[in-house]
Amino acid sequence: MSARYRHSSAGSEGSPPAAADTDRQYQDLSQVGMSLFFQEMEGNIMYEPDSLAKNPAIEEFCEGFIANCLPPSSYHLPILVVDDEPRLRDTVNEILSLAGYQVECAATGREALTLLAEHDFSLVLLDLNLPDISGQKILDEIVSQDIDTNVIIYSGESTFEQATRALRNGAKDFLAKGCAPEVLLETVARTLDNWRRQKHYLRVQKHIQCSEVLHRYLINHSPDLIFMLDDQGRLIFVNERAKHYFGLDIQELMGAPFFDFIFEEDQPGAALFLQKLKKGEHAESPVELRLRTPSGTVPRDVEVWALPVELPDPKPIMGIYGIIRDISERKQAETLRNYHLNHDQLTKLPNRNLFHDRLQVALRQARRLDQKLAVMYLDLDRFKLINDSYGHPVGDELLQNVASRVKSCLRDCDTLARISGDEFNLLLPHIKHVRDARTIWYKIQSLFDEPFQVQGHEIRVSFSAGCAVYPDHGETMQLLLRHADSAMYQVKERGRNGFYCYLPEMDSSPCYHMEIENGIHRALANDELRLYYQPQIDLQSGRVRSLEALIRWAHPRRGFLLPAEFMPVVEQSRLVCRLGTWVIRQICRDALEFKKRGYEDLRIAMNVSPQQLGMEGFTQGLFDTIREHRLDSSFLEIEITENSLIQDMNTSMQALTRLAEAGVTIAVDDFGKGYSSLSYLHTLPLHTVKIDRSFVTNLSESSTDTTIIDAILSIARGLRLNFIAEGVETQFQNDYLLNAGCRTAQGYLYAPPLPLDDALAYVRSSRAQAFSANSCRR
Numbered sequence: 047m048s049a050r051y052r053h054s055s056a057g058s059e060g061s062p063p064a065a066a067d068t069d070r071q072y073q074d075l076s077q078v079g080m081s082l083f084f085q086e087m088e089g090n091i092m093y094e095p096d097s098l099a100k101n102p103a104i105e106e107f108c109e110g111f112i113a114n115c116l117p118p119s120s121y122h123l124p125i126l127v128v129d130d131e132p133r134l135r136d137t138v139n140e141i142l143s144l145a146g147y148q149v150e151c152a153a154t155g156r157e158a159l160t161l162l163a164e165h166d167f168s169l170v171l172l173d174l175n176l177p178d179i180s181g182q183k184i185l186d187e188i189v190s191q192d193i194d195t196n197v198i199i200y201s202g203e204s205t206f207e208q209a210t211r212a213l214r215n216g217a218k219d220f221l222a223k224g225c226a227p228e229v230l231l232e233t234v235a236r237t238l239d240n241w242r243r244q245k246h247y248l249r250v251q252k253h254i255q256c257s258e259v260l261h262r263y264l265i266n267h268s269p270d271l272i273f274m275l276d277d278q279g280r281l282i283f284v285n286e287r288a289k290h291y292f293g294l295d296i297q298e299l300m301g302a303p304f305f306d307f308i309f310e311e312d313q314p315g316a317a318l319f320l321q322k323l324k325k326g327e328h329a330e331s332p333v334e335l336r337l338r339t340p341s342g343t344v345p346r347d348v349e350v351w352a353l354p355v356e357l358p359d360p361k362p363i364m365g366i367y368g369i370i371r372d373i374s375e376r377k378q379a380e381t382l383r384n385y386h387l388n389h390d391q392l393t394k395l396p397n398r399n400l401f402h403d404r405l406q407v408a409l410r411q412a413r414r415l416d417q418k419l420a421v422m423y424l425d426l427d428r429f430k431l432i433n434d435s436y437g438h439p440v441g442d443e444l445l446q447n448v449a450s451r452v453k454s455c456l457r458d459c460d461t462l463a464r465i466s467g468d469e470f471n472l473l474l475p476h477i478k479h480v481r482d483a484r485t486i487w488y489k490i491q492s493l494f495d496e497p498f499q500v501q502g503h504e505i506r507v508s509f510s511a512g513c514a515v516y517p518d519h520g521e522t523m524q525l526l527l528r529h530a531d532s533a534m535y536q537v538k539e540r541g542r543n544g545f546y547c548y549l550p551e552m553d554s555s556p557c558y559h560m561e562i563e564n565g566i567h568r569a570l571a572n573d574e575l576r577l578y579y580q581p582q583i584d585l586q587s588g589r590v591r592s593l594e595a596l597i598r599w600a601h602p603r604r605g606f607l608l609p610a611e612f613m614p615v616v617e618q619s620r621l622v623c624r625l626g627t628w629v630i631r632q633i634c635r636d637a638l639e640f641k642k643r644g645y646e647d648l649r650i651a652m653n654v655s656p657q658q659l660g661m662e663g664f665t666q667g668l669f670d671t672i673r674e675h676r677l678d679s680s681f682l683e684i685e686i687t688e689n690s691l692i693q694d695m696n697t698s699m700q701a702l703t704r705l706a707e708a709g710v711t712i713a714v715d716d717f718g719k720g721y722s723s724l725s726y727l728h729t730l731p732l733h734t735v736k737i738d739r740s741f742v743t744n745l746s747e748s749s750t751d752t753t754i755i756d757a758i759l760s761i762a763r764g765l766r767l768n769f770i771a772e773g774v775e776t777q778f779q780n781d782y783l784l785n786a787g788c789r790t791a792q793g794y795l796y797a798p799p800l801p802l803d804d805a806l807a808y809v810r811s812s813r814a815q816a817f818s819a820n821s822c823r824r
Contacts, residue, residue: 185212277324279303408473423469491508515547635675639802706731707731739772
């Protein structure tokens with residue numbers, strides 16, 4: 047029988063077997079293995095384990111397999127075989143021993159765990175079905191105890207579920223009992239070789255990570271400049287990246303003052319940054335600087351992160367360690383983005399945003415220096431006709447040429463901006479008289495005597511221009527723009543191609559009225575209206591007691607308009623009813639937001655015009671809107687001016703009485719400014735009087751005349767009316783009103799009118815502070 051498995055080589059003795067012979071050897075041994083591992087031929091065992099070691103075929107196969115297939119790194123490694131079947135266990139022991147492994151065997155799970163606790167094994171061949179402890183539990187124990195070994199499941203249960211579970215629990219492979227010996231040896235060898243490679247890789251990694259070579263490599267190949275300064279601010283270390291930044295060798299940089307490389311304008315900021323670091327303070331954010339470049343032309347934008355280098359107690363500051371990152375591309379991108387945000391893409395002129403910024407700056411400077419400035423509204427006449435006749439490409443090129451021609455006659459300090467399609471704004475600072483603005487207009491007009499040549503077309507254009515001068519025609523940006531716009535429309539009404547300076551009577555002109563009316567129609571359709579809320583403060587606690595709703599118009603051309611700039615026109619038209627309906631609906635929606643946050647007791651005051659109050663169905667419509675939003679009428683306060691009450695006392699009485707009966711509180715606004723006939727205070731269902739801001743404004747430390755305020759307070763107390771002081775802007779005014787017995791006030795000292803989200807935050811903050819103060823007093 048042994049002759050059947052003996053390998054005969056055609057080569058010399060001891061030489062490796064030929065490939066064909068090796069294949070036949072595997073086949074033969076496979077048959078031997080099958081005979082050894084399974085009882086066949088009616089239960090007869092063809093080979094007993096004790097005869098296995100003497101079997102020449104087995105010995106010769108193992109020698110050949112080792113010589114040709116097993117890596118030398120796998121020799122002599124300890125392996126634990128765990129199997130309760132003696133014959134199979136001994137057979138595997140013999141095969142692995144012949145292959146050069148040091149083999150230990152265990153017949154039970156407990157014996158295996160004992161051996162694993164006492165010895166180190168590179169690999170465990172584990173049977174899943176053991177008499178005392180299952181192989182899965184042994185595998186779990188190996189994982190939980192973090193035993194450094196590899197597990198190959200060697201089991202008669204070869205289902206997919208068993209294999210999957212074992213592999214998920216940490217086994218490296220799964221072999222079915224009865225597999226050919228070469229499969230067993232190949233799997234063991236491959237597993238051990240992978241394990242040794244991984245071990246070797248981890249050792250190498252640990253060594254590299256701790257090596258100075260790696261650190262230096264990482265530092266010198268960093269895309270950032272890494273540096274250290276001594277306590278005098280001189281460079282004592284830089285990485286290789288410094289050559290790219292400074293254009294000098296590292297040796298030339300050693301000992302050089304860091305400030306020599308910083309752009310002069312940025313040196314003060316850098317000095318402050320480094321001074322804090324020398325004191326041991328850690329910077330929470332980087333500082334942005336500009337470094338001199340080797341060429342000395344355009345500075346390099348960088349971001350510097352740095353921290354002090356400290357030793358243990360007593361922690362002297364040895365120097366500064368930092369990283370410099372090139373942010374030139376980011377800065378260029380930011381510059382480009384900011385340019386696009388603030389310039390018209392077609393003409394490259396400043397757009398509305400930049401023009402408004404420059405106008406605000408110019409206004410502050412004019413106030414400080416007591417100077418004048420002018421704002422012009424320029425509208426290109428019949429530009430739509432040009433676009434329709436020649437096409438938009440011609441129109442675009444014409445606009446570019448127009449912008450270039452106007453700029454050519456302006457001063458460096460002037461700003462020409464394109465606001466919309468054919469509209470331009472012009473800022474003229476440092477003028478001495480209105481005639482200076484007119485002179486500049488004549489220069490612009492003279493330039494347009496010559497026609498434009500655009501894509502083979504000869505085109506003549508003209509401007510309609512309106513002008514407003516600070517401070518003669520307004521002291522705010524909104525007023526100046528509005529008045530310049532009004533003057534420009536006067537030119538349009540009178541035939542175009544001209545210049546008008548603003549006059550007060552223009553505000554009441556039919557042209558202006560029509561523009562406002564049309565604008566409000568558009569504003570209601572395009573959601574251009576906003577409600578702001580100004581807190582009314584309890585002077586004793588600092589808590590917000592109520593809010594006054596104030597309307598704003600986000601005009602597409604004139605910016606943010608206050609009520610005084612459009613409400614007088616609205617109140618003279620039927621638009622006041624539509625606008626009032628919008629206001630009450632928006633107040634109800636916002637009241638729900640306050641209610642959701644737990645501010646059910648917060649009252650909101652709404653200004654009502656006499657036209658609304660006298661309108662048929664006003665009170666019923668208001669009640670319907672409140673019910674629609676499932677609110678209680680008591681949240682609302684109606685404010686009506688003293689003059690409005692006097693105009694039609696009977697109508698006012700009926701409407702206000704019905705409102706008061708439903709729980710709506712009534713306040714008289716601007717009290718003391720109008721007729722002040724005290725009889726209506728008895729007859730009307732009033733709850734609150736609001737003293738006109740002019741009386742509060744006159745309160746100052748230098749003024750001792752407080753007679754009117756004291757008298758109004760006495761009247762309010764006598765009639766048991768609430769009292770609110772408007773326009774409080776100084777602490778002195780606050781203190782006087784508090785001492786005089788006034789309970790509630792509003793004004794910029796506490797808060798300006800706020801959008802909804804900011805108003806919610808203010809209410810939350812004020813109530814939290816009031817609660818904290820009350821807690822402290824307790």
